[in-house]
Amino acid sequence: MAHDHAHHDRSEHDHGSGDGHGESHAHHHHAPPEDWRYAVGLIANLAFVVLEFSYGLISHSTALVADAGHNLSDVLGLGLAGAAAWLARRAATRKRTYGYRKATVLAALGNAILLVFACGAIAIEAGRRLFEPAEVASTTVMVVAGIGFFINLGTALLFMAGRKHDLNARGAWLHMIADAAVSLGVVIAGALILFTGWSWIDPAVGLVIVAVIMWGTWGLFRESFDMALDSVPIGVEVEAVREALNALPGVVETHHLHVWSLSTTERALTAHLVRREPVGPDFYSEAQAMLKARFGIGHVTLQIESGGRQACNDC
Secondary structure, eight states, X not given: OEEEEEOTTOOOOOOOOSSSOEEEEEOOOOOOOOHHHHHHHHHHHHHHHHHHHHHHHHTTOHHHHHHHHXXXXXXXXXXXXXXXXXXTTSOOOSSOTTTTTTHHHHHHHHHHHHHHHHHHHXXXXXXXXXXXXXXXXXHHHHHHHHHHHHHHXXXXXXXXXXXXXXXXXXXXXXXXXXXXXXXXXXXXXXXXXXXXXXXTHHHHHHHHHHHHHHHHHHHHHHHHHHHHTTOOOTTXXXXXXXXHHHTSTTEEEEEEEEEEESSSSOEEEEEEXXXXXXXXXXXXXXXXXXXXXXXXXXXXXXXXXXSOGGGOTTO
């Protein structure tokens, strides 16, 4: 059996026992992201959520309460991104050999479930307000939502520079830009109420915001649920991976292929490759580089076999 360990320094260690099998384990350790951005965004947006929710209750504005719920979802998202950056640096243990990466997936799933219940409560209140309109302090709504617009826009600018190279930063940037747009919508709703006196506009905007939250929450729930079940990550086609592995030099068959998410940002792969000739010194590093470049898979384990499926006890 031959083992190849490729670390971030590209060092390799090969040991042979001549039984016709081989394994390659590739581990990537990424440089820590700029955690301060997540901390600043988290504190600023959490403070605004408390402010917006309080004034939403005081001013009888369902739109403000709903927007506070929307902003809370992104506070949770920023918390997850920051926690993922911190957890990714924690060392694996004898019990948790992959470390704590999967905790980010479980947290995302829990947040999605909580958001569904929160949306239900907001929708019920907005529906009641449509039939029993309450006087809305439109000026307060406009001022508070305007503050939210600038906070969300400012937070988005923190992630603007790194959004092209950091998936977490890109997600945070998109969420904050969307929040800024929603807050601007609440400002417009407050202005319409101020000039028309139509109180029903407020709960109507609240329902629209709930629909926006549910749209994003469904995607979060579906993706986190799939990750928790170790499903194939979004954007990866198993057959395309199989074809790419079969195209490697000397490979005649690929089986026992599994691709899953180690965390919300990391992907892993295991596969059995059938070869009719000995493995060359660069085979594993080339396979690893190909899988990383084409499919974003950074943790790779390959087992080399010479007898095909019939010689594999696990297949």
